[in-house]
Amino acid sequence: MSDTERALKEVDANLESSVAELLELISIPSVSGEEEGRPGIARAAAWLDDALADVGFSSRVVETACNPVVLARSDGPAESGKRLLFYGHFDVQPVAPREAWTHEPFAPEIVEDDGVRRFYGRGASDSKSQLWSFIEALRAWKAANGAFPAEIVIMLEGEEEMGSPSLGDFLEQHREELDCDVAFICDSDMWSPTRPSITTQLKGLVHETVTINAPNADLHSGHYGAVAANPIRILSTILSSLHDEKGRVAIDGFYDGVVEMTESQRKRWRELSDELDGSGEVNLAGGVIEDGYTAIEAMWGRPAADFNGITGGNQGPGGRSVLPGSATVRLTFRLVAGQTPETIRNRFRKFVSDRVPEGCSVEFDGPEGNAAVHLSETNPFLIAAARGLEAEWGQPAVLKGTGGSIPVVGALNDGLGLDCVVLGFILESDAIHAPDEHYDVERFHRGTRSWIRILGEVRGGLRPWKQGSDEEPGRERNIGN
Amino acid sequence: MSDTERALKEVDANLESSVAELLELISIPSVSGEEEGRPGIARAAAWLDDALADVGFSSRVVETACNPVVLARSDGPAESGKRLLFYGHFDVQPVAPREAWTHEPFAPEIVEDDGVRRFYGRGASDSKSQLWSFIEALRAWKAANGAFPAEIVIMLEGEEEMGSPSLGDFLEQHREELDCDVAFICDSDMWSPTRPSITTQLKGLVHETVTINAPNADLHSGHYGAVAANPIRILSTILSSLHDEKGRVAIDGFYDGVVEMTESQRKRWRELSDELDGSGEVNLAGGVIEDGYTAIEAMWGRPAADFNGITGGNQGPGGRSVLPGSATVRLTFRLVAGQTPETIRNRFRKFVSDRVPEGCSVEFDGPEGNAAVHLSETNPFLIAAARGLEAEWGQPAVLKGTGGSIPVVGALNDGLGLDCVVLGFILESDAIHAPDEHYDVERFHRGTRSWIRILGEVRGGLRPWKQGSDEEPGRERNIGN
Missing domain, CATH: 3.30.70.360 (Alpha-Beta Plaits)
Structure with missing residues (x-):
C-alpha cells in the first residue's frame, strides 16, 4: 500500500469524526465586517489554533490591526525538501437577511435529503469546509505515514470577507516565514458537482x-x-x-x-x-451581457x-x-x-x-481595492494538483477563470512572488454569501481525498505537462461537461 | 368677563397639568402599520376613552376591522342649537430609523432650549398635541362656563398613518351619530410659527x-x-x-x-x-420642480x-x-x-x-387610495375659525393648499356630506414623520386658546365674510409673511 493509499484509508475511516469537528467550527459566528462579529472571530481563531496544535503543528494566533491570522508550521524540513503553504480563511459573510434563512446560520447539523447528507450554516461552504479539508488531509497523512509529506506552513485569514484590510502588512511582516515553493489557496469552486477545476485567472x-x-x-x-x-x-x-x-x-x-x-x-x-457554471442552476433571464461576448x-x-x-x-x-x-x-x-x-x-x-x-x-x-491576477498554467505544482484532482474525480480539472476576487492570491503572487495554485470544492448552488448556505458530507470527503492525492503527487516528484498529449491545456481535447 | 375670556383663563391656569397629561399620551407607542404597534394602539384608545369620560363626555371605544376609533359625545342638544364634530388621530408613524433619534421616541419630557420649552417623541406634533388641544379647550370651556358651547361629537381615529383602511366602513355605520353642522379636523399645519392657516385644498x-x-x-x-x-x-x-x-x-x-x-x-x-412654508427652513436646492410652476x-x-x-x-x-x-x-x-x-x-x-x-x-x-378634496371658502364655520385664529395670533389665517393628504376630509366631505374646516398648529420643522419629532409648550398653549376663540365665535353667532372688505379672501390685501 502506498503512502497515498494509507492516507486515503485514514481519511475514510475518520470521516464522521472530522465532519463533527467541522460542524463545531461552523457553529462559531466568525462574521467579519460587523462589530458584533469580533468575539466570534477570536473564538474561531483560538479553536483553529488548538486544532492545528493537536495535529502536530507549531501554531499561534497573530494579531493584526484588524482581525487575527492563525499561523502554523510543521517542525523542521521534510524529506521531500519541499515547503508548501496552505491558505484558507475562517471569517464568514454577514447573515443578513436573517429572516430568509430556513436553517439556523450557526447551529449546523447533518440533514439527509434525497440521499445527500447536507449541513447548513454561514461559512459551511465559504470557507470553513475548504480549510478543514486540507487540515484533515494533512492530519490523516501524518497519522497514516508518521510524518508530513513536505514542510508545511498554514495561514488562516480572519478578514477575507471584508476585503483583507491588514493582509498586506501581515504578509510583509511574515515574508520569510511564508516563503514557500508554492501556495495552495483553497477558496475557489468546482466547475460542476462532478468535475474539479483550478482557477488561473481572477478578477x-x-x-x-x-x-x-x-x-x-x-x-x-x-x-x-x-x-x-x-x-x-x-x-x-x-x-x-x-x-x-x-x-x-x-x-x-x-x-x-x-x-x-x-x-x-x-x-x-x-x-x-x-451552461454557465457546469451546473446550469443559474438562470440568466433578464440579465444584460456586454455586446460581443459570451x-x-x-x-x-x-x-x-x-x-x-x-x-x-x-x-x-x-x-x-x-x-x-x-x-x-x-x-x-x-x-x-x-x-x-x-x-x-x-x-x-x-x-x-x-x-x-x-x-x-x-x-x-471603500476599502483598498486589488488588481486582477493571471497565474501560470505551467507551474509544476499546478500540474501536480491537476493530476491529483483528476485521479480523485475521474475527470480532468478545468483550468478556468472566475468573476470572483481573492485578494490573497494577488498579494502572495505579485507581493511575495509565490507561485499560487487556486482550487476548491464549493459550488454556486451551495448558496455562498446567501441565506441557507450549505455543503455536503460527500463533497467534503472527496475534497479531503483530493488533497491526499495532490500531496501524493508532490511527494512523488513533480513533472511538466506531457507535451503534445491530451493532458496539456489548450490543445484539442474533449473537456465538455 | 365673557364666556370666552373665562375659558381662556381656565386654559392658562391649567397649562402645566394639561401638558403633563399630553406627555403621558405621547409616551404610549401607538404605532399603526406595524404588528408590534397593536398593544400601543389599544392602550392609547383606552387612555383617551377615560380622559374624555373625565371631561364629561359619553365615550366608548369602537372596534373596526383594523384599529379602534374613540367616539364621544356630549349629553343632549346645547343651547346654541349647533352640533360640532371634532376629529383627530391618535396613531403615529413608525419610529424607524431608530438610530437617528437623539431623544427617546416614547419617553417625552420638557427640554428647555433658547427659552423654548420643547418635548420630543413620535406623535408629539402629529397628531397627539393637536387632538389634545381641542379636548383641553372643550374641558376648559365647560369647567369655566358650566356647559359645552354646542353639542359636541369627538371622533379619534387609530389608523390615519396607515391610510385609514376601515374608515369608510366606520363612517357608514355611524353616519347618523356623526351628522353634524361642521367637522373641525385638527391635523394640519400653520403657515409659519407666527401665522395660522386653514387648509382648503388637499391632495x-x-x-x-x-x-x-x-x-x-x-x-x-x-x-x-x-x-x-x-x-x-x-x-x-x-x-x-x-x-x-x-x-x-x-x-x-x-x-x-x-x-x-x-x-x-x-x-x-x-x-x-x-419662501416655501413661511418658515424658510426647507432648502429646495437639488429639487426638480415641474416646468412652468412655482x-x-x-x-x-x-x-x-x-x-x-x-x-x-x-x-x-x-x-x-x-x-x-x-x-x-x-x-x-x-x-x-x-x-x-x-x-x-x-x-x-x-x-x-x-x-x-x-x-x-x-x-x-398598496392600500386603497383617496382622491383630492377642495373645500368651500365661504362656509360660515370656516369664517368663524378664521376669525378665532386671527384673534389669537394677531395675523389673518392663510387659506392654503397642502401637498399632504388627510383621507378623513374626503370621507367626511364627499362621503357624509359634512362641511369641513381643516386647521392645526404643527410645522414642518417639528420633524413630523421624521426622527426627533417634537412640539413646544407655547404652541400647544396657543393652539388650545385658538380653539377657545373659535368656540366663542361659533357660540356668538356665525357671520359671512364682510363682502368687499379686507377680510374676504381673494381680495387685494397684505398677507405677506
Whole structure:
C-alpha cells in the first residue's frame, strides 16, 4: 500500500469524526465586517489554533490591526525538501437577511435529503469546509505515514470577507516565514458537482459605498415631494446611467488598458459548456451581457460594475410618507488585467460627483481595492494538483477563470512572488454569501481525498505537462461537461 | 368677563397639568402599520376613552376591522342649537430609523432650549398635541362656563398613518351619530410659527410598493454580476424614467382630467411668500420642480410622484458581494382634483410592468387610495375659525393648499356630506414623520386658546365674510409673511 493509499484509508475511516469537528467550527459566528462579529472571530481563531496544535503543528494566533491570522508550521524540513503553504480563511459573510434563512446560520447539523447528507450554516461552504479539508488531509497523512509529506506552513485569514484590510502588512511582516515553493489557496469552486477545476485567472475588486445627501434631513413627502431634492431619485438616475445600451460601463476611461482575452482562451472557454457554471442552476433571464461576448467571457474576462445593495428612506413595513434625507448604494467593480483599482475608483467618483445636483452632496467610502491576477498554467505544482484532482474525480480539472476576487492570491503572487495554485470544492448552488448556505458530507470527503492525492503527487516528484498529449491545456481535447 | 375670556383663563391656569397629561399620551407607542404597534394602539384608545369620560363626555371605544376609533359625545342638544364634530388621530408613524433619534421616541419630557420649552417623541406634533388641544379647550370651556358651547361629537381615529383602511366602513355605520353642522379636523399645519392657516385644498394619495424579483435568489456578485439580472439595476432604470426632462411624471395619461389651478388661486399663492412654508427652513436646492410652476403651485396644485423608500441586497455594514434576488421601492402619488386613485395606480402598474425584462417578475402592493378634496371658502364655520385664529395670533389665517393628504376630509366631505374646516398648529420643522419629532409648550398653549376663540365665535353667532372688505379672501390685501 502506498503512502497515498494509507492516507486515503485514514481519511475514510475518520470521516464522521472530522465532519463533527467541522460542524463545531461552523457553529462559531466568525462574521467579519460587523462589530458584533469580533468575539466570534477570536473564538474561531483560538479553536483553529488548538486544532492545528493537536495535529502536530507549531501554531499561534497573530494579531493584526484588524482581525487575527492563525499561523502554523510543521517542525523542521521534510524529506521531500519541499515547503508548501496552505491558505484558507475562517471569517464568514454577514447573515443578513436573517429572516430568509430556513436553517439556523450557526447551529449546523447533518440533514439527509434525497440521499445527500447536507449541513447548513454561514461559512459551511465559504470557507470553513475548504480549510478543514486540507487540515484533515494533512492530519490523516501524518497519522497514516508518521510524518508530513513536505514542510508545511498554514495561514488562516480572519478578514477575507471584508476585503483583507491588514493582509498586506501581515504578509510583509511574515515574508520569510511564508516563503514557500508554492501556495495552495483553497477558496475557489468546482466547475460542476462532478468535475474539479483550478482557477488561473481572477478578477480585481473595488468596493464602493456611495451616499447621496439632500440639503435637508427627512421631510414629509406630501409637503415637499414635488419640490425638494429626493436622494432616491438622484441615485436612481445616476445608477441607470452607469451602463450604456451595449451593456458596457459608461464611465469615461473605464476600459483604458484592458487586456483582451487571447483567442486560445476564448476558444477553450467557449468549448467548456453552453451552461454557465457546469451546473446550469443559474438562470440568466433578464440579465444584460456586454455586446460581443459570451456569458463565460463576460464573467471571467471582462470588467464589470455590479450593484450589491441599495437603501434609503422608508424600509417598511407600513407606508411612511417620507422624503428621505439620504440614499445609499453599495457596488463593486470587478477588474481585469490592465486596470488599476485606484484609477477605476477615481474615475467612478468623478462620474458620480459630476451628476450630483448643486445643493446636494455625496460621500464615498471603500476599502483598498486589488488588481486582477493571471497565474501560470505551467507551474509544476499546478500540474501536480491537476493530476491529483483528476485521479480523485475521474475527470480532468478545468483550468478556468472566475468573476470572483481573492485578494490573497494577488498579494502572495505579485507581493511575495509565490507561485499560487487556486482550487476548491464549493459550488454556486451551495448558496455562498446567501441565506441557507450549505455543503455536503460527500463533497467534503472527496475534497479531503483530493488533497491526499495532490500531496501524493508532490511527494512523488513533480513533472511538466506531457507535451503534445491530451493532458496539456489548450490543445484539442474533449473537456465538455 | 365673557364666556370666552373665562375659558381662556381656565386654559392658562391649567397649562402645566394639561401638558403633563399630553406627555403621558405621547409616551404610549401607538404605532399603526406595524404588528408590534397593536398593544400601543389599544392602550392609547383606552387612555383617551377615560380622559374624555373625565371631561364629561359619553365615550366608548369602537372596534373596526383594523384599529379602534374613540367616539364621544356630549349629553343632549346645547343651547346654541349647533352640533360640532371634532376629529383627530391618535396613531403615529413608525419610529424607524431608530438610530437617528437623539431623544427617546416614547419617553417625552420638557427640554428647555433658547427659552423654548420643547418635548420630543413620535406623535408629539402629529397628531397627539393637536387632538389634545381641542379636548383641553372643550374641558376648559365647560369647567369655566358650566356647559359645552354646542353639542359636541369627538371622533379619534387609530389608523390615519396607515391610510385609514376601515374608515369608510366606520363612517357608514355611524353616519347618523356623526351628522353634524361642521367637522373641525385638527391635523394640519400653520403657515409659519407666527401665522395660522386653514387648509382648503388637499391632495389625494396613492401608496405603492413595488418589488422586482430576479429569476434567482441572491447570488455571488463576483460570479454572476456581469451576466445575471440585477433587480437594483432594473429598478433604478425604471425609477429614473418615471419623470421626464420637464419634471413631469412620464406615465401615459397621468395628467388626464387634471383640474388646473384658477388664476385667482395662483395669484393668491404667489403673493404668499417667496419662501416655501413661511418658515424658510426647507432648502429646495437639488429639487426638480415641474416646468412652468412655482414651488407652492407644485406643492399644492400639481400632482406628483415621490419615492419614499428603497431597499435591496446588502444593507451594510460590511461589503457583502451579493447580487440580490430582489429590490423594492415604496412610492406615493399625490393627486389633484380630476385624478382617480385607481386609474393612477393601474397606469403606474402598467408603466412598470412594461419595463420589467422577460424572466424577471414584479409584485405590487398598496392600500386603497383617496382622491383630492377642495373645500368651500365661504362656509360660515370656516369664517368663524378664521376669525378665532386671527384673534389669537394677531395675523389673518392663510387659506392654503397642502401637498399632504388627510383621507378623513374626503370621507367626511364627499362621503357624509359634512362641511369641513381643516386647521392645526404643527410645522414642518417639528420633524413630523421624521426622527426627533417634537412640539413646544407655547404652541400647544396657543393652539388650545385658538380653539377657545373659535368656540366663542361659533357660540356668538356665525357671520359671512364682510363682502368687499379686507377680510374676504381673494381680495387685494397684505398677507405677506
